[in-house]
Amino acid sequence: MWTDLMHLDISVLDKVIRTVVVYLALIVLLRVAGKRDLAQLNSFDLIVVLLLSNVVQNAVIGPDNSLLGGLIGATVLIAANAFLVRVVRPHAKIAAFMEGTTTVLARGGKWIPEALRHEGVRQTDMEAALRRQNAYKITDVDQVKLEPGGTIVVDLRSELESATKADIARLEAKLDRLLAG
Incomplete structure (x- = not known):
């Protein structure tokens, strides 16, 4: 054996x-x-x-x-x-x-059909990926990228992004200056 x-x-x-x-x-x-x-x-x-x-x-x-x-x-x-x-x-x-390199699939709130076709992805699949990343429609998005490893990265328009602690601290400091001055 x-x-x-x-x-x-x-x-x-x-x-x-x-x-x-x-x-x-x-x-x-x-x-x-x-x-x-x-x-x-x-x-x-x-x-x-x-x-x-x-x-x-x-x-x-x-x-x-x-x-x-x-x-x-x-x-x-x-x-x-x-x-x-x-x-x-x-x-x-x-x-x-x-x-491979990063592929931009959408920019400025519009899909890039040639990029979608080149990567073999359907727009409906990408729209589902948008929803998973807190974007509900393509017009909410500044850019959608497909990274070399296959990760989909969604950049929201700046006015739709969540505030960070740093953003709140800046606003508080600005408010304090206005109230003091």
């Missing part, structure tokens, strides 16, 4: 190369697919993501189904990801190439 668990049917180097190549290929495929797939998974996207792991499984493990082979593959995946996050990603140009 122990031999079955620990015997590798392919070399460790073969396992490492397979894992890294599949990992990098998936990064490229997800980059080509666009930011929407990361931010707004619909049921079809979820099915693709779930099936994707099964589709690439044999490419990663090859003919090896051993416990040791699986642990080597998992270790290589985690190490490759840690390398990318800590070493490659901090470099702005490389990160922009791998992840």
Whole structure:
């Protein structure tokens, strides 16, 4: 039994190369697919993501189904990801190439149809995102951005933003000066 668990049917180097190549290929495929797939998974996207792991499984493990082979593959995946996050990603140009850049989807209270189309997002989905961020209609918004990681950022028009403690302190100080003067 122990031999079955620990015997590798392919070399460790073969396992490492397979894992890294599949990992990098998936990064490229997800980059080509666009930011929407990361931010707004619909049921079809979820099915693709779930099936994707099964589709690439044999490419990663090859003919090896051993416990040791699986642990080597998992270790290589985690190490490759840690390398990318800590070493490659901090470099702005490389990160922009791998992840993309911020896309402005709306500006000045109006949607930018070309940007929505380019990112593959529907206006109705974006309107739902507005409501989640306390904007009830596009005219309430100064700008809507889709970040490289798929996060939707909504900037309200300044007059609709909530007051901060600093705003209140400034108003109190101004009122005190008016009353004293």
